[in-house]
Amino acid sequence: xxxxxxxxxxxxxxxxxxxxxxxxxxxxxxxxxxxxxxxxxxxxxxxxxxxxxxxxxxxxxxxxxxxxxxxxxxxxxxxxxxxxxxxxxxxxxxxxxxxxxxxxxxxxxxxxxxxxxxxxxxxxxxxxxxxxxxxxxxxxxxxxxxxxxxxxxxxxxxxxxxxxxxxxxxxxxxxxxxxxxxxxxxxxxxxxxxxxxxxxxxxxxxxxxxxxxxxxxxxxxxxxxxxxxxxxxxxxxxxxxxxxxxxxxxxxxxxxxxxxxxxxxxxxxxxxxxxxxxxxxxxxxxxxxxxxxxxxxxxxxxxxxxxxxxxxxxxxxxxxxxxxxx
Amino acid sequence: xxxxxxxxxxxxxxxxxxxxxxxxxxxxxxxxxxxxxxxxxxxxxxxxxxxxxxxxxxxxxxxxxxxxxxxxxxxxxxxxxxxxxxxxxxxxxxxxxxxxxxxxxxxxxxxxxxxxxxxxxxxxxxxxxxxxxxxxxxxxxxxxxxxxxxxxxxxxxxxxxxxxxxxxxxxxxxxxxxxxxxxxxxxxxxxxxxxxxxxxxxxxxxxxxxxxxxxxxxxxxxxxxxxxxxxxxxxxxxxxxxxxxxxxxxxxxxxxxxxxxxxxxxxxxxxxxxxxxxxxxxxxxxxxxxxxxxxxxxxxxxxxxx
Numbered sequence: 089x090x091x092x093x094x095x096x097x098x099x100x101x102x103x104x105x106x107x108x109x110x111x112x113x114x115x116x117x118x119x120x121x122x123x124x125x126x127x128x129x130x131x132x133x134x135x136x137x138x139x140x141x142x143x144x145x146x147x148x149x150x151x152x153x154x155x156x157x158x159x160x161x162x163x164x165x166x167x168x169x170x171x172x173x174x175x176x177x178x179x180x181x182x183x184x185x186x187x188x189x190x191x192x193x194x195x196x197x198x199x200x201x202x203x204x205x206x207x208x209x210x211x212x213x214x215x216x217x218x219x220x221x222x223x224x225x226x227x228x229x230x231x232x233x234x235x236x237x238x239x240x241x242x243x244x245x246x247x248x249x250x251x252x253x254x255x256x257x258x259x260x261x262x263x264x265x266x267x268x269x270x271x272x273x274x275x276x277x278x279x280x281x282x283x284x285x286x287x288x289x290x291x292x293x294x295x296x297x298x299x300x301x302x303x304x305x306x307x308x309x310x311x312x313x314x315x316x317x318x319x320x321x322x323x324x325x326x327x328x329x330x331x332x333x334x335x336x337x338x339x340x341x342x343x344x345x346x347x348x349x350x351x352x353x354x355x356x357x358x359x360x361x362x363x364x365x366x367x368x369x370x371x372x373x374x375x376x377x378x379x380x381x382x383x384x385x386x387x388x389x390x391x392x393x394x395x396x397x398x399x400x401x402x403x404x405x406x407x408x409x410x411x412x413x414x
Numbered sequence: 415x416x417x418x419x420x421x422x423x424x425x426x427x428x429x430x431x432x433x434x435x436x437x438x439x440x441x442x443x444x445x446x447x448x449x450x451x452x453x454x455x456x457x458x459x460x461x462x463x464x465x466x467x468x469x470x471x472x473x474x475x476x477x478x479x480x481x482x483x484x485x486x487x488x489x490x491x492x493x494x495x496x497x498x499x500x501x502x503x504x505x506x507x508x509x510x511x512x513x514x515x516x517x518x519x520x521x522x523x524x525x526x527x528x529x530x531x532x533x534x535x536x537x538x539x540x541x542x543x544x545x546x547x548x549x550x551x552x553x554x555x556x557x558x559x560x561x562x563x564x565x566x567x568x569x570x571x572x573x574x575x576x577x578x579x580x581x582x583x584x585x586x587x588x589x590x591x592x593x594x595x596x597x598x599x600x601x602x603x604x605x606x607x608x609x610x611x612x613x614x615x616x617x618x619x620x621x622x623x624x625x626x627x628x629x630x631x632x633x634x635x636x637x638x639x640x641x642x643x644x645x646x647x648x649x650x651x652x653x654x655x656x657x658x659x660x661x662x663x664x665x666x667x668x669x670x671x672x673x674x675x676x677x678x679x680x681x682x683x684x685x686x687x688x689x690x691x692x693x694x695x696x697x698x699x700x701x702x703x704x705x706x707x708x709x710x711x712x713x714x715x716x717x718x719x720x
Contacts, residue, residue: 115528127604128523132535135520142571146547146555211440226703233698235633237655242454250472296714316436374550387548
């Protein structure tokens with residue numbers, strides 16, 4: 089669960105790694121070389137132990153999903169039940185609903201944050217006065233640095249009965265809306281929260297990509313009498329197309345991750361049916377109800393879907409001739 | 415200079431109707447963007463300085479209506495907030511230092527071109543970015559390691575992150591090999607190379623990673639809830655905010671519950687929460703504008719395509 093928000097950037101570094109693999113050369117393993125590199129080898133080994141304990145050992149816990157796990161009997165002596173837990177999961181209406189919620193909100197967030205970041209980057213690039221551009225950009229990062237707790241709190245204030253949004257609705261003669269009392273508002277609220285928080289931050293990478301477009305292209309277009317809109321459409325957008333495609337591909341795997349903190353903090357009993365996600369399901373069953381096996385099974389399902397999504401995205405990229413991750 | 419001005423002038427003359435429409439649209443867009451981004455933050459500050467019972471009536475926008483500092487007195491006087499602030503600062507500082515030291519060292523090792531097990535070790539860490547055990551196995555593991563109900567669960571488990579390590583590695587790979595080679599000729603070992611040669615050149619990327627980790631540590635609350643729920647002495651500011659938020663949400667935030675007060679005097683959950691929010695976000699808001707170039711460069715190292 090930790091740092092799931094960083095997942096998008098994580099994969100960026102992973103991508104970069106692949107590109108540089110080309111220039112590697114091999115040193116043969118000899119005694120003298122091992123001795124010379126003893127510091128490197130020992131350091132790597134210590135970190136390997138750390139990584140094994142904290143990242144690989146939990147994978148062994150996946151056995152629990154196939155057991156009727158009891159803390160008393162432990163991993164080794166609990167009764168095996170095969171795929172029972174998974175059968176239960178897929179026959180559980182609540183689980184089907186949380187999967188739907190997760191994928192729905194994840195997709196909505198992905199599309200909305202994506203489009204907004206690109207639009208914002210392009211429009212900010214068109215602001216010619218540096219006096220305005222710099223402060224706007226600084227302000228745009230601000231929400232990224234606030235925690236979800238703060239963001240949801242702020243959102244809750246704004247959407248409450250006496251909040252600014254209902255004040256505006258009243259001002260225009262409408263009837264106030266109970267935003268957290270009806271199911272139809274929840275997904276758009278989560279979507280807006282994500283857009284609000286991450287637009288400026290996500291735009292950083294597009295702005296960097298825009299800067300690397302050859303200025304000559306713009307000059308040439310100006311001479312040919314192209315207006316701003318024509319230049320955006322014919323130069324800027326095609327220029328950042330590779331970046332857009334790469335980021336889109338990388339984020340597709342995250343669709344299944346897109347939802348825990350906001351949903352957990354803003355959800356309530358009235359809107360549970362649209363706000364609960366897989367992570368909340370795991371939390372309720374796996375931790376609060378102590379059904380470790382069921383919680384693990386749901387977790388495995390999530391991991392598998394995530395990997396499948398990444399592989400499929402990669403395959404599509406390969407077919408369409410775009411850059412790939414692996 | 416004069417030539418530039420001329421170009422600008424010519425451009426102005428050329429502006430078509432479309433271009434004017436575009437500029438108008440863009441100005442409105444940017445204005446709305448800034449307002450929507452800043453308003454909620456300013457509003458929170460305004461509410462935090464307002465009298466509690468008065469604030470329940472609503473209608474406070476950019477400036478407090480009945481000025482009061484009682485909310486801050488209440489928040490800063492609470493023992494649990496004080497403890498939480500200390501723990502938050504501690505986990506941010508210790509977590510950042512540990513993460514910096516370990517990630518830098520590991521990045522140094524895997525960025526050495528001659529390192530024998532380079533590709534194997536790199537793959538080992540890259541896999542951790544895509545596969546994880548999930549909530550339940552991780553919780554049970556931490557229990558077995560006696561990390562739950564302790565401070566160390568905040569800083570030890572997430573210490574090395576493959577992403578941060580790879581950002582550093584990419585940066586280190588950009589440093590010419592000749593530096594390492596000449597130091598080796600002078601008899602320097604690998605640790606000396608790391609400490610005396612590579613690290614001083616890597617300060618920008620070190621700053622970037624430290625910033626990422628520090629923000630993550632400062633903003634975390636889920637690990638507090640999951641692993642240290644029973645240990646009030648290890649609570650953090652964000653988790654205290656979670657508790658305050660849920661008390662506000664139970665109250666429903668409407669005017670019928672005007673009598674619900676916490677503590678003494680005219681403070682309500684809403685205003686107290688606002689004050690706590692301001693206290694929690696203030697350090698970050700004050701610092702991040704000065705660190706811009708570090709996170710911008712960090713993200714672009716991470717993967718912009720040339």
